[in-house]
Amino acid sequence: MHTPAAKAGATRKMKKDQMERSEITEQLTEIMIDVFDLDELDYRDDLSAADIEEWDSLSNIRFMVSVEKAFGFRLSNSEIESLDNVGEMVDLIQQKLA
Amino acid sequence: MNTEFQQLLEGRPALQKLVQLVVDVWPEHESFLLTSFKSRTPDLLDTSDAMADVVLRLAAGREVQVAKDYVWLCEQIREEEINFARTDAYRYSTFAETNANVYSDDAFMERYMHGLLYSHVLWYMHVSSLHFFRQRLGARVKPGGKVMEVGSGHGLLIYLTLTELGMAEAVAWDISEISLAQTRHALESLGTADRARYAIQDMHKVQPDAEKFDLIILSHLLEHLEDPVDALQKLRHAVAKGGYLFVNVPLNAPMPDHLQLWRDPADVIKLLEDGGFRTLEIASHTTQALPLPKALKRKIAVTCSVIAEPA
Known part of the structure; x- marks a missing residue:
C-alpha cells in the first residue's frame, strides 16, 4: 500500500511525462472519498457539489488543498471558487502539470 | 428568501x-x-x-x-x-x-x-454560544451582582447580564479607548448605559487587591493574546468569593487576529486549569451544527463556552 506522501512524490515524478487523464481521475476519486467521507464513488466528469451531500463551501477548501498537496501545485483563489465540476478540475490539473 | x-x-x-x-x-x-x-x-x-x-x-x-x-x-x-x-x-x-x-x-x-x-x-456556533450564556449561566448567576467583561466590543454579553441575568452593575475593561467608546455607544443605544462603567485596564496587571466581581466574561479574547495563561492567573484576583468566570474560545478558527490555536475542548479545559480555574460546564458549538467529532476531524471552527470557578 502506498502512503499519501509516496503517492504525492510519485505524482510529481510523473509530471514530465504528462499524467494520463485516467490516472488523474483515479487519484481524484481517492481524494474525494477521503475528503467527503464517502464509502465509494463512481467517478464522472460531471460530478459536482450538487451530487455529493458533504461537498459544501467548508469541505470545498479541504478538497482543493488536498488536490494541491497531491499534485504538487498551487491553485489561485479564483480557481478554487470557479470550478463547476470535477471534469473541469481534471482539465485544470492537466494544464498545471503540462 | x-x-x-x-x-x-x-x-x-x-x-x-x-x-x-x-x-x-x-x-x-x-x-x-x-x-x-x-x-x-x-x-x-x-x-x-x-x-x-x-x-x-x-x-x-x-x-x-x-x-x-x-x-x-x-x-x-x-x-x-x-x-x-x-x-x-x-x-x-x-x-x-x-x-x-x-x-x-x-x-x-x-x-x-x-x-x-x-x-x-x-452563524450557528455564535448564536448557540449566546443561547448557552442565556440558559446555563442564567441558571447559576445570582441577580443583583456585579459583572466585568474584558474586551466587551459590541457589548452584547454585558447587555444580556444587565437585562436577562438581572445583574445590577457592569464594568467594561479594555486597553483601547476606542474599543471602550464603542462599548459605551452600544450600551447607550440599548438603554443600559446607566448601570455600566468603563476602565482602561490591562488584565496582565491585575493586582491581588483588585476590585472583585461576581462574574467575569472573556468572550473571544484569549485567542488574541500571546500569554493567555498569565492573563487568567492575574484575573483570578478579580473574582469574588463564589464568583464565576465565563469564557468563549474558538477551536480551529483561522481569523486574521487569532494567535492561539486550540484544537480540542480538552485543550480549553487544560488552558483554564493552567490559569487557575476549574471548569464547571463546557459546551462545544460547531459550525453549521456539525457533529463535534466530524468538526474536530475536519478542523472546522468550533466555539467552546465554559463556566468556571477559581480552583
Whole structure:
C-alpha cells in the first residue's frame, strides 16, 4: 500500500511525462472519498457539489488543498471558487502539470 | 428568501429582517443560511430572534452597510481558511504582527466589527454560544451582582447580564479607548448605559487587591493574546468569593487576529486549569451544527463556552 506522501512524490515524478487523464481521475476519486467521507464513488466528469451531500463551501477548501498537496501545485483563489465540476478540475490539473 | 426559509422564520420579525438584509446583498449565501437555521431548535430560534432584534438596534441607520461588511468578513475568513488548510497554522503568532496588520488598520477594524455583529445571529456556533450564556449561566448567576467583561466590543454579553441575568452593575475593561467608546455607544443605544462603567485596564496587571466581581466574561479574547495563561492567573484576583468566570474560545478558527490555536475542548479545559480555574460546564458549538467529532476531524471552527470557578 502506498502512503499519501509516496503517492504525492510519485505524482510529481510523473509530471514530465504528462499524467494520463485516467490516472488523474483515479487519484481524484481517492481524494474525494477521503475528503467527503464517502464509502465509494463512481467517478464522472460531471460530478459536482450538487451530487455529493458533504461537498459544501467548508469541505470545498479541504478538497482543493488536498488536490494541491497531491499534485504538487498551487491553485489561485479564483480557481478554487470557479470550478463547476470535477471534469473541469481534471482539465485544470492537466494544464498545471503540462 | 424561498418559501421554506420564510416558513422557518415566520413569527420572528427581527430574524426575517436580518436574513433578508443579508440575502439581498449576497443571494448565494441563502443556502448556507438555510442550513444554519434548519439546524436550530425552536428555543434556539427564539434566542436568534431576540439577538437579531439587539444587533439591528445596534446597526440602526446603517443596516445595509453592515450586511455588506458581513459579506466582506466572510471573504476575509475564506482567505484565512485556505491558508489554514495549507499550513495547519494561523497566519500570525505574535501580537506585534496582529497589531501591525489588523488592529492598527482602522478601516479594516470597522468593517471587521460590523461583520462580526451580524455573525452573532447568522452563524450557528455564535448564536448557540449566546443561547448557552442565556440558559446555563442564567441558571447559576445570582441577580443583583456585579459583572466585568474584558474586551466587551459590541457589548452584547454585558447587555444580556444587565437585562436577562438581572445583574445590577457592569464594568467594561479594555486597553483601547476606542474599543471602550464603542462599548459605551452600544450600551447607550440599548438603554443600559446607566448601570455600566468603563476602565482602561490591562488584565496582565491585575493586582491581588483588585476590585472583585461576581462574574467575569472573556468572550473571544484569549485567542488574541500571546500569554493567555498569565492573563487568567492575574484575573483570578478579580473574582469574588463564589464568583464565576465565563469564557468563549474558538477551536480551529483561522481569523486574521487569532494567535492561539486550540484544537480540542480538552485543550480549553487544560488552558483554564493552567490559569487557575476549574471548569464547571463546557459546551462545544460547531459550525453549521456539525457533529463535534466530524468538526474536530475536519478542523472546522468550533466555539467552546465554559463556566468556571477559581480552583
